[in-house]
Amino acid sequence: MKGCVKSMYKVAVMGDRDSVLGFKALGLDVFIAENKDLAATQIHDLASKKYAVIYITETLAALIPQDIARYKDEPLPAIILIPGKKGSLGISMKNLKSSVERAVGIDIFKD
Amino acid sequence: MATSTTTNMTRMELTRLKQRLKVARRGHKLLKDKRDELMKQFLDIVRLNKELRVNVEEALMKAHASFTVASALMSPAMLEQALLYPKQSVSLNVRYQNIMSVNVPVFDFKTRSDDPSEIFPYGFAMTSGELDAAVDALSRIFQDMLKLAEVEKTTQLLAEEIEKTRRRVSALEYVMIPNTMEKIRYISMKLEENERGNITRLMKVKDMILKEAHGYQD
Numbered sequence: 001m002k003g004c005v006k007s008m009y010k011v012a013v014m015g016d017r018d019s020v021l022g023f024k025a026l027g028l029d030v031f032i033a034e035n036k037d038l039a040a041t042q043i044h045d046l047a048s049k050k051y052a053v054i055y056i057t058e059t060l061a062a063l064i065p066q067d068i069a070r071y072k073d074e075p076l077p078a079i080i081l082i083p084g085k086k087g088s089l090g091i092s093m094k095n096l097k098s099s100v101e102r103a104v105g106i107d108i109f110k111d
Numbered sequence: 112m113a114t115s116t117t118t119n120m121t122r123m124e125l126t127r128l129k130q131r132l133k134v135a136r137r138g139h140k141l142l143k144d145k146r147d148e149l150m151k152q153f154l155d156i157v158r159l160n161k162e163l164r165v166n167v168e169e170a171l172m173k174a175h176a177s178f179t180v181a182s183a184l185m186s187p188a189m190l191e192q193a194l195l196y197p198k199q200s201v202s203l204n205v206r207y208q209n210i211m212s213v214n215v216p217v218f219d220f221k222t223r224s225d226d227p228s229e230i231f232p233y234g235f236a237m238t239s240g241e242l243d244a245a246v247d248a249l250s251r252i253f254q255d256m257l258k259l260a261e262v263e264k265t266t267q268l269l270a271e272e273i274e275k276t277r278r279r280v281s282a283l284e285y286v287m288i289p290n291t292m293e294k295i296r297y298i299s300m301k302l303e304e305n306e307r308g309n310i311t312r313l314m315k316v317k318d319m320i321l322k323e324a325h326g327y328q329d
Contacts, residue, residue, distance in 0.1 A: 008202045008203065008204065009202065009203040009204075009205050009218075010201075010202060010203065011201055011203060011220070011257075018178070018179070018182060019175065021178070021190065021191070021194055022174060022178050022194070022245050022246055022249050023249060024194045024195075024197050024232075025194055025197055025199070025231065025232055025246040025249070025250075026197070026199060026201065026246070026249055026250055026253055027197050027198075027199035027200035027201040027222065027223065028201055052203045052205050052216065052218060053203065053218065053257065053260045055256065055260075072267050072271075073267070073268070073271045075207070075214055075215070075216055075264070075268065076205065076216060078216065078260045078261070078263065078264035080256070080259060080260045080263055080264075082167070082168075082171055082256070083168050083171055083172060083175075084175075085175045085178070085179060087172060088168050088172070092164060092168075092263075093161075093164065096157070096160060096161060096164065096263075096266065099157070099266050099267055099270040100157055100270070102270045102271070102273075102274050103150070103153055103269065103270040103273040103274060103277075104150070104153075104273075105277070
């Protein structure tokens with residue numbers, strides 16, 4: 001894990017069909033999952049492959065919180081929550097807050 | 112102290128403990144500095160993270176809105192067909208950056224072609240204009256999304272490291288250092304006590320010898 005080691009990775013997007021289809025045009029790998037079991041198996045599958053970043057809709061992420069938490073302390077992959085077509089659920093902001101709480105001991109972003 | 116029964120009451124043990132206390136104090140100071148610096152970095156990163164997240168979410172909602180309109184105007188089959196075979200593909204270079212001995216990933220993305228019009232994998236005749244808008248909006252926020260991925264991961268990794276460091280600092284400060292100090296105090300008092308006992312015994316013996324030799328008495 002030296003600074004100069006380079007390797008090629010891919011980017012995945014997971015979520016319900018309408019929320020993630022547009023990312024296909026950008027050249028990202030889109031995986032459509034709409035239920036809990038499929039999402040859980042898929043996310044572990046993707047993490048073990050060469051995916052450095054996995055974007056997942058908040059709606060889907062809410063179903064498999066413990067599967068996502070497993071990769072929290074690993075350098076890769078970065079699992080990033082994005083709002084689905086229904087809008088932001090505020091889960092990612094809550095996660096950010098809990099990270100701050102974990103580090104600082106208190107929530108310093110109360111506003 | 113509970114452990115005093117198992118501690119050897121010797122000078123060697125005392126020297127060893129004193130050395131250990133010195134190391135613990137030094138370690139405590141270093142870890143405290145590490146924690147403070149990590150915290151400084153962390154707060155900057157968190158602010159950036161929050162900002163990026165707000166931007167990305169806002170932009171994504173706009174893209175979703177366009178996409179929803181597009182999917183209302185086009186049949187699902189047509190939409191699928193239009194996006195099925197992307198012309199563009201993205202790959203990532205991952206480097207690791209070292210922030211206070213925490214390895215955090217840095218992503219550089221590479222697209223297969225640099226032509227910005229390449230993001231539209233379909234002909235314009237059969238598709239709605241809203242789809243173009245949606246795809247265009249997505250491509251524009253992609254850079255920010257990648258940055259967000261990087262920053263958010265950094266936040267998580269730093270948070271973990273800070274928590275670990277904080278625990279170590281507290282363990283040294285509130286357990287290790289006081290315990291060692293207590294042990295040192297106990298041993299040195301015990302040794303002093305032995306020394307006093309010895310002196311008293313010597314004085315007593317001297318008195319006895321003097322008395323025997325000269326019939327001398329205070």
